[in-house]
Amino acid sequence: MSLLGSKKGDEQANVELGEQKVRRGQGGETHQVAGGDVPVLTTQQGAPVADDQNSLKAGTRGPTLLEDHHLREKIFHFDHERIPERVVHARGFGVHGYFETYESLADITCADLFARAGQRTEAFVRFSTVAGNKGSFDLARDVRGFAVKLYTRQGNWDLVGNNIPVFFVQDAIKFPDMVHAAKQEPDRGFPQAQTAHDNFWDFISLMPESIHMALWIMSDRTIPRSFRFIEGFGVHTFRLINAEGKSTFVKFHWKPKLGMQSVVWNEAVKINGADPDYHRRDLWQAIDMDDYPEWELGLQLFDDAFADRFDFDVLDSTKIIPEEELPVRRVGRLVLNRNVDNFFAETEQVAFCTGNIVPGIDFTNDPLLQGRNFSYLDTQLKRLGSPNFTHLPINAPKCPWAHFQQDGHMAFHNPKGRVNYEPNSWGGAAGGPREDPEKGLRSYPERIEGEKRRLRAESFADHYSQARQFYLSQTKTEQGHIASAFIFELSKCDREEIRARVVSHLVNVDEFLAKEVAAGLRLKEMPKPADAARPTRMDLKPSPALSIIANGPKSFKGRKLGLLLSDGVSGEIVTAVQAAAKAEGALVEIVTPKVGGVMTDGGTLIEGDQKLDGGPSVLYDAVAVLLSAEGAAMLCKHPVARDFVADAYAHCKFIAYTAEALPLFEKAGVASDMDEGFFLLTAATDPAGFIMACRELRLWNREAKLMK
Numbered sequence: 001m002s003l004l005g006s007k008k009g010d011e012q013a014n015v016e017l018g019e020q021k022v023r024r025g026q027g028g029e030t031h032q033v034a035g036g037d038v039p040v041l042t043t044q045q046g047a048p049v050a051d052d053q054n055s056l057k058a059g060t061r062g063p064t065l066l067e068d069h070h071l072r073e074k075i076f077h078f079d080h081e082r083i084p085e086r087v088v089h090a091r092g093f094g095v096h097g098y099f100e101t102y103e104s105l106a107d108i109t110c111a112d113l114f115a116r117a118g119q120r121t122e123a124f125v126r127f128s129t130v131a132g133n134k135g136s137f138d139l140a141r142d143v144r145g146f147a148v149k150l151y152t153r154q155g156n157w158d159l160v161g162n163n164i165p166v167f168f169v170q171d172a173i174k175f176p177d178m179v180h181a182a183k184q185e186p187d188r189g190f191p192q193a194q195t196a197h198d199n200f201w202d203f204i205s206l207m208p209e210s211i212h213m214a215l216w217i218m219s220d221r222t223i224p225r226s227f228r229f230i231e232g233f234g235v236h237t238f239r240l241i242n243a244e245g246k247s248t249f250v251k252f253h254w255k256p257k258l259g260m261q262s263v264v265w266n267e268a269v270k271i272n273g274a275d276p277d278y279h280r281r282d283l284w285q286a287i288d289m290d291d292y293p294e295w296e297l298g299l300q301l302f303d304d305a306f307a308d309r310f311d312f313d314v315l316d317s318t319k320i321i322p323e324e325e326l327p328v329r330r331v332g333r334l335v336l337n338r339n340v341d342n343f344f345a346e347t348e349q350v351a352f353c354t355g356n357i358v359p360g361i362d363f364t365n366d367p368l369l370q371g372r373n374f375s376y377l378d379t380q381l382k383r384l385g386s387p388n389f390t391h392l393p394i395n396a397p398k399c400p401w402a403h404f405q406q407d408g409h410m411a412f413h414n415p416k417g418r419v420n421y422e423p424n425s426w427g428g429a430a431g432g433p434r435e436d437p438e439k440g441l442r443s444y445p446e447r448i449e450g451e452k453r454r455l456r457a458e459s460f461a462d463h464y465s466q467a468r469q470f471y472l473s474q475t476k477t478e479q480g481h482i483a484s485a486f487i488f489e490l491s492k493c494d495r496e497e498i499r500a501r502v503v504s505h506l507v508n509v510d511e512f513l514a515k516e517v518a519a520g521l522r523l524k525e526m527p528k529p530a531d532a533a534r535p536t537r538m539d540l541k542p543s544p545a546l547s548i549i550a551n552g553p554k555s556f557k558g559r560k561l562g563l564l565l566s567d568g569v570s571g572e573i574v575t576a577v578q579a580a581a582k583a584e585g586a587l588v589e590i591v592t593p594k595v596g597g598v599m600t601d602g603g604t605l606i607e608g609d610q611k612l613d614g615g616p617s618v619l620y621d622a623v624a625v626l627l628s629a630e631g632a633a634m635l636c637k638h639p640v641a642r643d644f645v646a647d648a649y650a651h652c653k654f655i656a657y658t659a660e661a662l663p664l665f666e667k668a669g670v671a672s673d674m675d676e677g678f679f680l681l682t683a684a685t686d687p688a689g690f691i692m693a694c695r696e697l698r699l700w701n702r703e704a705k706l707m708k
């Protein structure tokens with residue numbers, strides 16, 4: 001407190017200290033330095049420190065003295081700075097925002113946050129990868145966590161979801177096996193942040209229930225361009241309960257207003273080298289520039305009758321309910337508008353628990369959800385070290401709370417007064433809080449009966465039909481990406497029988513896909529189909545909502561244009577491109593051979609945001625190569641400049657250029673392939689046409705040409 005609590009005008013005495021003046025005051029001490037007052041450095045106990053450069057020694061070259069408490073305290077604290085990282089979802093990035101309800105949902109839930117149109121609820125969202133450790137790179141091929149804490153007036157509600165609507169396993173008891181198999185192998189400690197290794201695919205190939213998820217993770221969903229462009233899903237079926245106690249089943253969706261977008265695999269691999277913090281930097285930058293990403297909360301609502309007639313069990317987390325069969329009703333928006341002040345205090349210490357629900361929301365018997373409800377509280381105790389982790393500001397409810405829980409490590413809020421138990425006869429306010437049967441959280445009185453057994457329901461037995469439906473719902477381009485991803489991942493498995501076993505499951509999904517993967521791996525023979533508990537259904541209609549490309553935003557808003565410039569470039573063209581991008585709501589970054597910038601033909605200095613080798617084209621959604629003839633001649637000699645152009649082309653990006661830049665395209669080997677994705681800019685051209693083309697995000701038919 002004393003560090004922050006110093007106030008101007010509190011001073012009681014001034015002391016000269018070298019060039020600085022020290023003021024003493026009730027709120028702590030401050031130094032007057034150029035630029036204002038800064039607090040005096042203190043120990044944790046608040047004692048001012050005179051020398052923070054040298055430890056206390058006996059003689060100038062003698063041993064350090066035990067009595068140097070400042071040294072001891074400083075090193076002690078440093079030694080204890082780390083807390084255990086999350087066992088999964090270790091690498092994450094959190095931001096603040098709010099949720100706004102569009103209309104009252106009182107007919108279906110008594111949850112206060114949905115009670116009134118326009119009501120705002122504070123929110124904290126943490127995005128994450130799953131398998132990588134805390135220091136891993138952002139663009140691993142992985143599921144993204146999408147965990148939302150809503151600080152409602154009736155307590156905190158945590159909707160701890162992913163960017164994929166299904167999961168690997170049906171029962172919580174298989175979760176530790178699945179995570180062990182996915183993370184680094186235990187003997188060697190690698191590979192990390194990737195599933196491309198034997199243990200993972202060995203497990204998947206022995207768990208047919210995971211095949212639907214395997215299709216999703218081999219799709220472009222796991223290499224998103226930005227957290228801002230991903231969907232979120234609550235995955236499980238939950239219940240909404242209204243004031244009369246009526247229950248409605250619900251599946252939760254988050255729909256990004258900027259639309260979905262992913263990168264291609266070769267790009268992901270390169271981005272991880274160029275900027276391992278690509279996703280967090282992107283989100284941080286957008287919020288920092290007041291360009292707040294938004295999602296709409298969507299609900300799929302249904303009753304028992306729908307659940308009974310639906311093709312699959314709604315308690316099975318390896319299944320979706322296609323949007324075409326049960327539309328998503330959009331009921332509010334989530335706006336992320338504030339970066340954290342401190343990563344550790346907020347992003348690292350935030351503790352999500354699926355058990356945190358509020359009146360009006362309830363669980364179902366999904367066996368995965370039931371296991372999660374146990375796990376999250378447990379993991380928070382391990383990570384944060386005390387049952388009082390709810391006292392940390394990021395975890396504390398923002399509504400009043402009152403209970404008799406007390407003591408424990410770091411208890412900041414023990415109940416006041418004499419009474420710490422219930423029932424008691426102290427009466428009135430002295431008696432402390434009492435339960436409220438009307439407003440309190442009540443479980444839905446679902447009728448349950450049955451034998452106590454370790455069984456998997458028969459209704460969970462179809463493992464391939466929805467995997468096939470997902471595959472057939474993708475565009476040809478996306479189907480190609482899925483096949484390539486399987487080939488890549490399985491090529492990293494040393495044991496050939498694991499590769500073959502995975503393909504044996506793909507035969508049950510789609511023969512064409514299985515053949516493509518088998519050919520890509522050069523398997524000696526086509527494996528027989530894996531034994532299936534249920535035959536694959538051929539009658540499920542494709543769900544167009546599942547494709548990323550078919551549902552593109554048709555906008556370049558929120559995307560990034562990279563401008564590669566050289567000295568002597570036409571200032572007029574640069575200004576026009578910048579203006580057109582701005583009008584579209586896109587961001588422009590300037591890439592220059594030297595970070596100090598380039599001089600235009602008119603003698604204006606344009607500063608660089610990135611030096612060329614720090615700003616490869618993989619970091620941008622589209623590029624403009626605007627060079628003078630001398631600039632092009634100079635850049636032709638640089639492999640990095642050639643890669644800039646060749647990669648942009650190979651990754652199907654739209655490319656604008658000045659005629660003078662052509663020699664660089666020739667050197668990069670793309671001059672003879674310039675297609676409708678290339679835009680020649682002259683002082684007379686309106687670059688709006690180029691930006692309009694960028695709304696397609698990528699020229700996918702180029703990929704088909706490249707693969708031939």
Ligand code: HDE
Nearest residue numbers: 086089126145146147161162172175235371372375376379
């Ligand atoms: Fe998690 N999961 N999980 N999970 N999960 C954790 O809790 C667990 C599952 C998800 O940003 C852990 O605080 C079990 C499904 C997210 O802090 C842990 C099972 C879904 C996050 C845990 C699941 C998720 C976690 C580790 C199977 C999507 C990150 C650290 C029964 C709906 C939250 C922590 C954050 C984190 C357990 C399955 C999403 C160990 C036992 C399904 C987004 O408690």
